[in-house]
Amino acid sequence: MSTLITKVRQRQISQLIEKGKRLDDRALTDYREIKIEEGLIERAEGSAKILLGKTEVLVGVKVGTGEPFTDTPNEGVLTVNAELVPLASPSFEPGPPDENSIELARIVDRGIRESKTIDNEKLCIEPGKKVFVVFVDVYVLNHDGNLIDASALAAVSALLNTKMPNFEIKDGEVKIKQGYTPLSLRSHPVTVTIGKIGDKLVVDLGLEEEQVMDARLSMAVKDDGNICAIQKGGSGYFTPQQIIEASKLAQEKAAEMRKKLKW
Amino acid sequence: MNDKQEKLIDKKGIRLDGRKADELRPLKLEVGVLPNADGSAYVEHGKNKILVGVFGPREMHPKHLSRPDRMVLRCRYHMAPFSVQERKSPAPSRREVELSKVIRESLEPALFLELYPRTGIDVFIEVLQADGGTRCASITAAALALADSGIPMRDLVVACAAGKIEDTVVLDLYDAEDKLGAADVPVAYMPNLNAITLLQMDGTLTPEEFEKAVSMATDGCKQIYPMQKEALKTKYMHIKEETQEETEE
Amino acid sequence: MPTFFEEKQLVTPGELLAEGEYQAGENTYLESGKIFSARIGLVDCDNKKVNVVALRAFYAPKPGDIVIGSVIEVGFNGWTIDIKAPYTALLRASDVLNRPFKPQNDELNQVLDAGDLIVAKIASYDRAHDPQLTVGEPGLGKITRGQIMRVTPTKIPRVIGRKGSMISMIKQETGCQIILGLNGVVLVTGKNTADEDLAMAAIKKIEDESHTTGLTDRITQLLKDEKAKREENKN
Numbered sequence: 001m002s003t004l005i006t007k008v009r010q011r012q013i014s015q016l017i018e019k020g021k022r023l024d025d026r027a028l029t030d031y032r033e034i035k036i037e038e039g040l041i042e043r044a045e046g047s048a049k050i051l052l053g054k055t056e057v058l059v060g061v062k063v064g065t066g067e068p069f070t071d072t073p074n075e076g077v078l079t080v081n082a083e084l085v086p087l088a089s090p091s092f093e094p095g096p097p098d099e100n101s102i103e104l105a106r107i108v109d110r111g112i113r114e115s116k117t118i119d120n121e122k123l124c125i126e127p128g129k130k131v132f133v134v135f136v137d138v139y140v141l142n143h144d145g146n147l148i149d150a151s152a153l154a155a156v157s158a159l160l161n162t163k164m165p166n167f168e169i170k171d172g173e174v175k176i177k178q179g180y181t182p183l184s185l186r187s188h189p190v191t192v193t194i195g196k197i198g199d200k201l202v203v204d205l206g207l208e209e210e211q212v213m214d215a216r217l218s219m220a221v222k223d224d225g226n227i228c229a230i231q232k233g234g235s236g237y238f239t240p241q242q243i244i245e246a247s248k249l250a251q252e253k254a255a256e257m258r259k260k261l262k263w
Numbered sequence: 264m265n266d267k268q269e270k271l272i273d274k275k276g277i278r279l280d281g282r283k284a285d286e287l288r289p290l291k292l293e294v295g296v297l298p299n300a301d302g303s304a305y306v307e308h309g310k311n312k313i314l315v316g317v318f319g320p321r322e323m324h325p326k327h328l329s330r331p332d333r334m335v336l337r338c339r340y341h342m343a344p345f346s347v348q349e350r351k352s353p354a355p356s357r358r359e360v361e362l363s364k365v366i367r368e369s370l371e372p373a374l375f376l377e378l379y380p381r382t383g384i385d386v387f388i389e390v391l392q393a394d395g396g397t398r399c400a401s402i403t404a405a406a407l408a409l410a411d412s413g414i415p416m417r418d419l420v421v422a423c424a425a426g427k428i429e430d431t432v433v434l435d436l437y438d439a440e441d442k443l444g445a446a447d448v449p450v451a452y453m454p455n456l457n458a459i460t461l462l463q464m465d466g467t468l469t470p471e472e473f474e475k476a477v478s479m480a481t482d483g484c485k486q487i488y489p490m491q492k493e494a495l496k497t498k499y500m501h502i503k504e505e506t507q508e509e510t511e512e
Numbered sequence: 513m514p515t516f517f518e519e520k521q522l523v524t525p526g527e528l529l530a531e532g533e534y535q536a537g538e539n540t541y542l543e544s545g546k547i548f549s550a551r552i553g554l555v556d557c558d559n560k561k562v563n564v565v566a567l568r569a570f571y572a573p574k575p576g577d578i579v580i581g582s583v584i585e586v587g588f589n590g591w592t593i594d595i596k597a598p599y600t601a602l603l604r605a606s607d608v609l610n611r612p613f614k615p616q617n618d619e620l621n622q623v624l625d626a627g628d629l630i631v632a633k634i635a636s637y638d639r640a641h642d643p644q645l646t647v648g649e650p651g652l653g654k655i656t657r658g659q660i661m662r663v664t665p666t667k668i669p670r671v672i673g674r675k676g677s678m679i680s681m682i683k684q685e686t687g688c689q690i691i692l693g694l695n696g697v698v699l700v701t702g703k704n705t706a707d708e709d710l711a712m713a714a715i716k717k718i719e720d721e722s723h724t725t726g727l728t729d730r731i732t733q734l735l736k737d738e739k740a741k742r743e744e745n746k747n
Binding site: 379 | 541551
């Protein structure tokens with residue numbers, strides 16, 4: 001996701017960060033302002049839009065039915081997809097998903113899946129035959145850095161207001177009935193991405209900061225503070241000590257961000 | 264899943280395949296196995312069998328992907344259709360696209376990318392048989408293939424996973440443990456620089472367990488590192504032996 | 513101020529070589545006051561400078577180098593040449609024709625066509641531009657005869673020998689013309705293929721045993737033995 005910035009700008013950013021400062025006067029461990037709007041897409045079973053500074057991500061949840069996987073006949077299916085919509089950045093191009101959008105989708109997917117927030121067995125309609133399929137579609141509308149945290153938070157927020165169709169089985173046939181039941185979540189995973197610039201750990205990188213960043217570490221943290229998914233990205237590295245430090249910072253930040261979710 | 268699942272690790276701390284908690288699977292590494300590649304390596308890690316070929320640095324094709332100020336590393340992690348129980352479609356899956364990316368990012372810190380601007384170097388990874396931990400074995404072999412190609416490197420990159428089965432943190436999960444275990448933490452590491460270049464996790468660990476898993480995995484890397492160096496040296500060892508003979512005369 | 517190696521020790525990338533008042537030489541790098549190896553090779557220390565003689569490396573172009581390359585493309589006003597390096601090289605039509613190039617008169621593929629081999633000198637090269645070649649000096653230009661072989665570029669100095677002793681000896685004993693491209697491509701031209709084969713066998717032996725001492729004697733022996741064998745066969 002490269003939109004080239006000048007070397008002068010890069011130096012300015014890294015020098016600021018070395019002193020513990022940032023372009024927009026935030027502390028290294030501060031997030032930008034977060035605003036979440038829920039349920040704005042009526043056609044979707046669940047939806048949420050997040051504004052993280054100027055980064056904007058819309059997540060829609062659609063619920064369908066399908067066959068379960070053969071190795072999990074009693075469980076529903078979760079599918080996460082991410083679209084880096086071309087209107088969101090000059091660096092996004094139309095076409096099939098590239099490695100960046102695939103990685104984003106899989107990080108969001110792992111946060112939800114590994115936290116076991118959805119009770120997959122409750123999504124079973126008829127064992128081995130029919131189950132609910134929950135499609136989580138991440139739609140990036142404006143890219144100003146930290147798409148991972150914004151997308152993950154919006155996805156959980158959208159799942160929190162997702163309504164599952166009611167159904168009954170009559171004469172061996174599955175019939176969708178009137179009305180809905182809320183999809184109940186067992187946990188509220190929050191993903192925190194920590195960037196390394198020089199030897200400093202920084203949260204919620206803006207677009208320009210991401211281009212100076214050596215490497216990043218995204219961690220999904222559950223309500224109990226335990227981490228359930230991690231992804232390192234970027235061409236740099238972390239020392240083992242930095243990883244432990246980052247995991248503690250992620251736990252702290254996740255607890256703060258979780259307050260933005262409504263349940 | 265069966266209700267009466269056999270325990271993945273018994274009371275004496277012995278795993279289903281007979282290993283102790285902190286024991287690696289047998290590992291075999293070979294360098295210079297592909298005549299047409301500029302560098303190559305083959306790894307057998309447990310039942311994993313993986314071939315890696317490196318081409319370049321060479322002109323980038325397509326040209327617009329080249330960078331004016333640095334070399335571009337490209338990685339393709341690919342699983343052979345017959346490498347797993349149920350035939351895998353040869354078309355690249357989303358998992359393979361993601362792994363190709365994280366493997367690339369685990370190798371980049373080892374290279375001096377600012378050398379040879381406008382060129383590209385390709386790392387092709389073919390998993391011939393998978394047995395859990397393929398990304399780690401791929402990284403260990405890819406670093407060898409890169410060193411064998413003659414590209415300057417900061418260090419070899421070596422990778423190994425730790426994880427949790429039942430309630431125990433263990434080293435180097437194989438397929439069954441990966442599928443049924445509670446968590447898997449693959450780590451890639453440059454031992455001489457104390458740098459972690461890949462870290463992923465699937466599954467839940469407490470902070471204490473996580474810390475233990477990272478240190479166990481890096482310890483595993485430190486165990487593999489000498490084998491990796493040995494494999495690289497073996498290809499060139501006859502040269503060294505001859506030098507010694509001559510000086511002894 | 514320690515060093516961590518014995519002379520001519522085989523080292524791998526990332527191995528710590530020295531700390532303190534040493535200089536990082538070829539195929540090594542400096543990080544936080546420590547010198548590490550960057551390639552597989554044999555380490556030596558020359559006047560506080562730590563070098564690794566690489567056992568595996570590709571050719572990196574340098575202005576002034578003589579190289580041997582093949583034409584891979586005939587372009588509008590010049591040729592693209594494969595010089596077995598990370599970059600392809602360019603040879604301008606005006607350089608070969610020795611006069612301004614006129615597209616209406618000049619058919620470039622009549623001069624050099626795809627697949628042709630040339631001996632050339634690197635006229636210019638930097639980070640931003642591909643190497644430019646010139647053939648405007650005696651001994652350079654299209655190759656019409658002889659055999660080509662490839663040698664690991666780092667071993668070319670060994671084939672040359674001290675003050676050219678090794679290569680002169682092979683030339684003398686085989687009666688072959690030999691051009692050593694610094695990019696590891698070698699052209700051997702003799703009266704017959706048997707002479708060429710002998711010269712190539714000697715060069716191959718040098719490549720394989722480049723890091724041993726007493727090599728000159730063994731090469732002399734090889735050439736003598738082979739020639740004696742051929743005399744016998746004739747009789």
